[in-house]
Amino acid sequence: YKWLNRKPSQTQIRLKKLMTLIQEAYDKYEGIYGYRRMTIYLNHFKKAKVNHKCVYRLMKFMGLQAVIRRKRYNYKKSQPYHVAANKLNREFDKDYKPMHVLLSDITEFKYGKDSKAYLSAILDYGKNEIVGYKLSKRQKQALVIDTFE
Template sequence: MSRSGYYKWVKRKPTKTEKRLRHLINCIQKVYDEHKGIYGYRRITIYLNHYLNASVNHKCVYRLMRLLELKAVIRRKRYTYKPHKPQHIAENVLNREFQVDYKAMGVLLTDIT
């Protein structure tokens, strides 16, 4: 690269697109921090378009978030298991004596596994 080309690049003025992208980067960072990193690129796009009237595409937000190394925090699902005692406990009528006289419908067994 020539010396004159470098200094021309250093002294150039930012274009409208660069200004817009810098503004979007600041907005994305603000929204990401405001929501503690929970929002991904889809929800940030919706937020920018709805609340800030930015009219930005989701692919642009995705690209800028990759540039800033921002990723959505994936929250763990909470399992709500409540231990409880059974309401009705059946009586142990057989006492593990499974060999009985064969009567019609005398003893009915099942396996719950």
């Protein structure tokens, strides 16, 4: 019963004050501050003199987490150097002569821990069979050129 009527200690009072400061900052900055930036904010602007581990523990206790913002990628639009002519014109049902339409593709295979193999294959669309293939450990332009030779 003594515990029920006791007064809060200085540490508990300090932690409650910190929790209110953390909640205010969390609401003010719409939840983008994690415990690291929250510690910097409290120490610099609120002069709280608090450790990052204490802020981490309090934020975890309060159920507060930083909202992760999506990464924005800056893409530069570029024109391709060479654009092949559209010979098939999406007419895939047509009957083509053998060796008239050739399709090429490079496939990556992962094997072992950190190893990769690249398979370059040429498909004769008229016969529907592989005409040539080449296997390499590196994906380079020479792989495609060697496949056609």
